[in-house]
Amino acid sequence: xxxxxxxxxxxxxxxxxxxxxxxxxxxxxxxxxxxxxxxxxxxxxxxxxxxxxxxxxxxxxxxxxxxxxxxxxxxxxxxxxxxxxxxxxxxxxxxxxxxxxxxxxxxxxxxxxxxxxxxxxxxxxxxxxxxxxxxxxx
Ligand code: ZN
Numbered sequence: 001x002x003x004x005x006x007x008x009x010x011x012x013x014x015x016x017x018x019x020x021x022x023x024x025x026x027x028x029x030x031x032x033x034x035x036x037x038x039x040x041x042x043x044x045x046x047x048x049x050x051x052x053x054x055x056x057x058x059x060x061x062x063x064x065x066x067x068x069x070x071x072x073x074x075x076x077x078x079x080x081x082x083x084x085x086x087x088x089x090x091x092x093x094x095x096x097x098x099x100x101x102x103x104x105x106x107x108x109x110x111x112x113x114x115x116x117x118x119x120x121x122x123x124x125x126x127x128x129x130x131x132x133x134x135x136x137x138x
Contacts, residue, residue: 006120037124044113059134
């Protein structure tokens with residue numbers, strides 16, 4: 001187990017732009033505001049979402065893209081550093097007309113998205129390749 005202590009710092013409500021990529025917009029926001037550590041929570045609607053499921057045996061993401069429009073029932077994630085860059089790690093639960101999918105969020109086109117970002121003050125953890133899982137972990 002690893003743990004890191006922080007103090008809550010700035011808090012933001014962010015409305016993402018229609019038509020832009022959800023992950024790129026969030027990364028731009030974090031970089032523009034120099035938020036190197038924090039957590040993210042959001043709701044909204046999206047189309048052309050690309051989400052992934054991490055196959056623990058092959059240690060690879062199985063990606064899936066959905067052409068349909070979906071509700072973002074939950075967008076959640078954290079912010080830390082990976083290879084010296086600000087890295088938002090994002091997961092979503094997406095609600096379609098008659099089913100729900102979730103996973104690691106790789107991208108998608110924003111229809112509307114309201115995000116709550118809390119910055120944490122302190123020394124941000126750096127992600128490094130973990131040999132046991134194959135993931136870039138703190
Ligand atoms: Zn993930």
